Amino acid sequence: MSRTDTIAVVGAGLSGAVIGRELAEAGLRVEIFDLRGHIAGNCHTERDEQSGVMVHVYGPHIFHTDDREVWDYVNRFQTFLPYKNRVKTTIGGQVYSLPLNLHTINQFFRTALRPDEARAFIAHQADRSIPTPSNFEEQALRLVGRDLYEAFLKGYTQKQWGCAPAELPASILKRLPVRFNYDDNYFFHQYQGMPENGYTDMIGRILDHANITLHLGVRFQRASGDHFAHTFYSGPLDAYFEYEHGRLAYRTLDFERFTHEGDYQGCAVMNYGDVEVPYTRVTEHKHFAPWEEHAGSVCYREFSRAGGPDDIPYYPLRRAEAETQLSTYVARALRERSTTFVGRLGTYRYLDMDVTVREALDTARCFLSRRSARAPMPAFLHRPI
Numbered sequence: 117m118s119r120t121d122t123i124a125v126v127g128a129g130l131s132g133a134v135i136g137r138e139l140a141e142a143g144l145r146v147e148i149f150d151l152r153g154h155i156a157g158n159c160h161t162e163r164d165e166q167s168g169v170m171v172h173v174y175g176p177h178i179f180h181t182d183d184r185e186v187w188d189y190v191n192r193f194q195t196f197l198p199y200k201n202r203v204k205t206t207i208g209g210q211v212y213s214l215p216l217n218l219h220t221i222n223q224f225f226r227t228a229l230r231p232d233e234a235r236a237f238i239a240h241q242a243d244r245s246i247p248t249p250s251n252f253e254e255q256a257l258r259l260v261g262r263d264l265y266e267a268f269l270k271g272y273t274q275k276q277w278g279c280a281p282a283e284l285p286a287s288i289l290k291r292l293p294v295r296f297n298y299d300d301n302y303f304f305h306q307y308q309g310m311p312e313n314g315y316t317d318m319i320g321r322i323l324d325h326a327n328i329t330l331h332l333g334v335r336f337q338r339a340s341g342d343h344f345a346h347t348f349y350s351g352p353l354d355a356y357f358e359y360e361h362g363r364l365a366y367r368t369l370d371f372e373r374f375t376h377e378g379d380y381q382g383c384a385v386m387n388y389g390d391v392e393v394p395y396t397r398v399t400e401h402k403h404f405a406p407w408e409e410h411a412g413s414v415c416y417r418e419f420s421r422a423g424g425p426d427d428i429p430y431y432p433l434r435r436a437e438a439e440t441q442l443s444t445y446v447a448r449a450l451r452e453r454s455t456t457f458v459g460r461l462g463t464y465r466y467l468d469m470d471v472t473v474r475e476a477l478d479t480a481r482c483f484l485s486r487r488s489a490r491a492p493m494p495a496f497l498h499r500p501i
């Protein structure tokens with residue numbers, strides 16, 4: 117059956133849901149496909165049957181943004197309850213506060229410095245003999261000095277990215293990762309919160325529109341796009357072309373799930389900075405919904421490793437030597453006549469949820485205005501490179 121008056125959206129994650137909704141509200145018919153048996157992509161949440169805890173199935177997600185329109189948009193579909201992300205880290209058998217702040221410095225160096233004293237102290241620690249850092253390690257040494265780097269940044273970074281920090285670009289560590297006060301709110305953004313009934317409930321409401329038809333458990337193939345007026349594709353860029361130029365590199369995550377009676381660690385996120393501890397962090401999901409009470413607890417130990425062909429792609433590994441491969445895929449994509457590549461996988465970039473919503477709104481609006489002007493829609497609104 118031809119559906120040339122219908123728009124295909126590949127992926128029922130945040131990108132696909134927001135684009136689909138915007139187009140549906142503009143009066144277009146939309147068919148959304150997801151190869152998984154559930155909506156919400158990597159933001160998927162579901163309640164653990166035994167404890168009732170809301171579990172972030174693909175790792176914890178905290179919504180934070182400075183974008184007022186995006187904040188209003190998500191609040192249209194879900195009540196967001198206040199949540200501040202406060203992360204702790206265990207190093208050498210001690211628990212410290214993150215991000216690095218005055219409390220961390222005073223505890224680590226056994227001092228009682230005030231802000232200006234701490235600023236001068238860290239400036240003294242910093243290795244100014246490195247004029248232009250050429251990698252992550254040099255950048256860290258230049259910003260915070262060897263002691264803080266080796267304790268707080270080196271082991272964690274090595275586990276997260278699977279290589280020595282000296283092999284990573286300096287750009288990963290852009291700013292001084294230290295606060296000279298006791299503010300331990302992990303994010304700087306003005307609006308932060310958690311959806312009261314989880315992300316899957318929120319995305320279900322976004323998708324709930326008469327013009328949207330949802331197909332779960334269906335893998336969309338490139339050739340299927342011929343049956344639609346246009347395709348918005350939020351799957352992996354290389355998978356769309358059946359990996360004909362090889363696989364783009366990703367880090368994947370393994371979650372070792374375990375349950376506990378009571379409170380396992382007293383906080384939502386406990387990092388483990390020592391390289392001898394094989395996991396990067398333990399997350400305790402009931403603490404992401406502090407307004408709920410549960411006797412039982414569900415926790416994830418999180419392990420990071422190189423993604424293989426059968427693994428879920430989590431973080432794009434943007435190595436300089438792979439830029440040619442990525443450029444080849446981008447050039448291929450630019451030759452597609454009626455497909456637009458969107459979202460974290462379609463554009464091979466790490467995207468926070470607020471950026472995902474912003475880009476999805478902009479993409480849908482661009483499509484609607486080009487459609488009424490009978491102008492072609494580009495393959496990318498946001499290019500990977």
Ligand SMILES: Cc1cc2nc3c(=O)[nH]c(=O)nc-3n(C[C@H](O)[C@H](O)[C@H](O)COP(=O)(O)OP(=O)(O)OC[C@H]3O[C@@H](n4cnc5c(N)ncnc54)[C@H](O)[C@@H]3O)c2cc1C
Binds near residue numbers: 158
């Ligand atoms: C571990 C982790 C933690 C994160 N934590 C945060 C956080 O705290 N705060 C924050 O703002 N952001 C966070 N993010 C980012 C967040 O996950 C993304 O912003 C969001 O998932 C992007 O949505 P998306 O729709 O682009 O991609 P996805 O959620 O990946 O959705 C893409 C969908 O496409 C489907 N698909 C792929 N190929 C096909 C095909 N051929 N046919 C049919 N379906 C297909 C997939 O099954 C998937 O459901 C985190 C990301 C990770 C990896």
